Amino acid sequence: MSSVLSTAMADLDEDVVLAEIARLQGSGTPSLEIISALQEGMAIVGQKFEEKDYFLSELIMSAEIFNEAGKLLGTEATDAAGTLGTLVLGTVHQDVHDIGKNIVRSVLASHGVKVIDLGVDVPAAKFLEAIREHRPAAVGISCLLTTCFGNVKACIEEIDAAGLRDGLKILVGGGPLDEAAGRYVGADLVCKDAMIAVDWFKTRAAAAA
Amino acid sequence: MTTPTNPGQAYGQRLARMKAAVALEKPDRTPVISWSDAFCANHVGAPMSRFSSDLIYSGEVTARSFELLPGFDAAEMAVAEPDWVAAVFLSKMKIAGRDLPEGTPWMVDEQERIAESDYDVIAERGWFGFFVPWAQQNLGITVPSYIQQSIAARIEGTKRLAAIGVPTYTVAFGGGTPLEALSAGRTMSRFVRDLHRIPDRVQAAMDATHPQMIGVVKQAIRESPVKPFSVFVGLARSSPEFFGPKLWDRFVWPYLKSMVEAIIEEGVVANLHFDSCWDRELPRLREFPKGSCVFACDHATDIRLAKKILGDRMCIKGDVPSAMLSYGTPDEVRAYCKALIADMGDGFILSPACTMPANAKLENVMAMLEAVEA
Ligand code: B12
Numbered sequence: 001m002s003s004v005l006s007t008a009m010a011d012l013d014e015d016v017v018l019a020e021i022a023r024l025q026g027s028g029t030p031s032l033e034i035i036s037a038l039q040e041g042m043a044i045v046g047q048k049f050e051e052k053d054y055f056l057s058e059l060i061m062s063a064e065i066f067n068e069a070g071k072l073l074g075t076e077a078t079d080a081a082g083t084l085g086t087l088v089l090g091t092v093h094q095d096v097h098d099i100g101k102n103i104v105r106s107v108l109a110s111h112g113v114k115v116i117d118l119g120v121d122v123p124a125a126k127f128l129e130a131i132r133e134h135r136p137a138a139v140g141i142s143c144l145l146t147t148c149f150g151n152v153k154a155c156i157e158e159i160d161a162a163g164l165r166d167g168l169k170i171l172v173g174g175g176p177l178d179e180a181a182g183r184y185v186g187a188d189l190v191c192k193d194a195m196i197a198v199d200w201f202k203t204r205a206a207a208a209a
Numbered sequence: 210m211t212t213p214t215n216p217g218q219a220y221g222q223r224l225a226r227m228k229a230a231v232a233l234e235k236p237d238r239t240p241v242i243s244w245s246d247a248f249c250a251n252h253v254g255a256p257m258s259r260f261s262s263d264l265i266y267s268g269e270v271t272a273r274s275f276e277l278l279p280g281f282d283a284a285e286m287a288v289a290e291p292d293w294v295a296a297v298f299l300s301k302m303k304i305a306g307r308d309l310p311e312g313t314p315w316m317v318d319e320q321e322r323i324a325e326s327d328y329d330v331i332a333e334r335g336w337f338g339f340f341v342p343w344a345q346q347n348l349g350i351t352v353p354s355y356i357q358q359s360i361a362a363r364i365e366g367t368k369r370l371a372a373i374g375v376p377t378y379t380v381a382f383g384g385g386t387p388l389e390a391l392s393a394g395r396t397m398s399r400f401v402r403d404l405h406r407i408p409d410r411v412q413a414a415m416d417a418t419h420p421q422m423i424g425v426v427k428q429a430i431r432e433s434p435v436k437p438f439s440v441f442v443g444l445a446r447s448s449p450e451f452f453g454p455k456l457w458d459r460f461v462w463p464y465l466k467s468m469v470e471a472i473i474e475e476g477v478v479a480n481l482h483f484d485s486c487w488d489r490e491l492p493r494l495r496e497f498p499k500g501s502c503v504f505a506c507d508h509a510t511d512i513r514l515a516k517k518i519l520g521d522r523m524c525i526k527g528d529v530p531s532a533m534l535s536y537g538t539p540d541e542v543r544a545y546c547k548a549l550i551a552d553m554g555d556g557f558i559l560s561p562a563c564t565m566p567a568n569a570k571l572e573n574v575m576a577m578l579e580a581v582e583a
Binding site for chain 1 (some may be wrong): 292309313314316317318380398401402404405406449450451452453456507509523530532533534535536537566567569
């Protein structure tokens with residue numbers, strides 16, 4: 001495990017992270033080992049965020065670096081690192097807020113979840129298609145607009161109607177989406193932050209083991 | 210409290226109430242105001258397409274909505290200008306009838322629209338040297354003529370509201386921090402990366418932008434035919450929730466402080482419309498003179514903490530949660546507002562968190578209005 005890499009990741013030093021990945025790749029280090037060093041760095045980022053040493057901008061920056069690193073490593077390697085299961089993620093139809101969703105993507109990816117990000121303003125049909133294709137453990141729907149809660153509800157109803165809800169959990173989140181709204185839309189879990197989803201994936205993996 | 214039926218008297222009573230709250234004196238009752246935005250179109254059954262694209266019409270519809278809800282002491286804004294809101298964020302707006310089905314509220318289409326090299330262009334040519342040709346080319350907006358139209362519509366909207374006895378609470382002249390536009394035009398993630406990789410170039414662009422914006426705001430206040438009650442300083446991504454002290458002290462606070470001071474210098478109230486969580490930096494806002502600002506929060510800031518820290522310096526406005534207004538019950542809304550009024554005391558204006566949700570239930574809006582009546 002490269003401590004240079006995890007430290008640079010934790011310090012958000014993009015140049016060092018990318019250079020170190022190139023060096024490790026050159027010396028034949030397996031991708032999964034590189035990813036686990038990155039994940040270790042991301043865990044420190046998360047910890048610093050909890051301790052209010054880092055703020056949202058640092059989480060966003062870590063996501064950027066993690067994505068850049070992912071490009072060097074290739075999707076095959078990053079997918080293989082998704083040992084906790086798969087999440088299909090997107091911001092609901094007619095909503096374009098994505099700062100939170102992007103943080104969720106990188107936090108989950110750095111904890112070993114394979115994330116399929118469908119982007120923003122995602123119609124229900126696209127969620128259904130991705131569920132059929134990727135057979136995820138959970139679907140994550142981000143929504144920050146009360147005017148779009150109805151779209152979340154409709155999306156979940158379509159997932160149900162298509163017979164895809166069996167064994168599939170629906171996680172929702174976004175600033176104003178509280179517990180009451182979560183019940184209204186028919187979600188399984190309302191996530192105030194990304195870590196709630198991480199915990200859910202971990203509990204699920206532990207139960208399966 | 211009965212509202213006088215004469216519009217002039219009603220206007221005076223409402224204005225006095227707001228002034229007392231801002232001056233931290235005791236109003237006859239807690240003022241209640243709303244930035245009703247797209248809610249107005251739904252409320253009066255006006256087509257969203259026209260409301261979103263016709264400035265004068267948006268003012269008419271806004272006035273109609275307020276006429277139907279006489280409990281409000283002010284309309285926060287007199288017109289809705291989605292295309293302009295998007296333009297100042299270097300973005301395009303999707304609106305009903307043009308890009309979206311009828312009835313859909315507008316949607317900012319935020320993409321990476323400016324390049325890293327544009328920081329240098331802004332640093333060299335100043336904000337307007339960059340923005341005016343950029344808006345023409347990328348958004349099809351001719352800035353000078355748009356501003357003329359917008360000013361005319363705002364004046365007309367303000368007069369229309371005054372004619373039914375409703376003051377207009379605020380007007381936006383571009384008061385904010387350069388971070389808001391740049392982080393939107395670059396997208397938040399690119400922008401954050403820029404702050405880490407090329408902070409000096411970002412700052413050079415900000416330093417070239419900000420004095421010009423201050424100049425525009427000051428001039429607009431002076432030339433305004435009706436003296437605005439307050440001038441809008443709208444911040445969201447500048448919030449301490451996004452940036453730790455180091456970045457915030459460099460890229461937010463100096464700009465925020467000088468903008469607010471410039472507005473106060475012109476003798477108008479600074480409307481600190483600060484979305485997201487400001488808890489950490491609330492003490493900083495004590496630096497502004499007593500009674501010169503209103504701190505408006507969107508339910509992400511702890512409003513009671515704001516009262517504790519700022520209550521003896523400035524009026525606080527907020528913060529009925531969006532989800533409660535759209536999906537809660539009138540009882541919930543009434544209870545929330547009553548508790549807030551009791552805890553906040555004088556120097557408080559009741560309002561929705563940020564804007565009234567487009568799909569707020571009318572009975573919930575009514576419950577909010579009832580809550581201020583003893
Ligand atoms: C930044 C912002 C914008 C930016 C968005 C930029 C972007 N690329 O995302 C812009 C300017 C484009 C924007 C536009 C609008 N916005 Co806006 N915006 C915000 C603001 C200030 C912050 C949102 C944010 O990024 N927060 C930071 C992130 C990290 O938090 P988060 O998204 O909540 O995500 C965290 C958790 O909730 C959770 N989470 C979120 N999703 C998920 C999903 C899963 C699966 C999981 C596990 C967890 C999870 O994890 C995240 C990380 O911790 C909020 C106010 C607020 N306090 O929330 C308003 C807010 C969301 N906007 C609002 C409004 C009204 C609008 C507009 C309609 C404004 C207008 N009139 O034009 C448009 C609508 C655009 C559209 N159709 O989507 C309102 C919505 C209220 C309502 N009525 O429903 C808010 C709440 C402000 C307010 N109080 O009025 N906005």
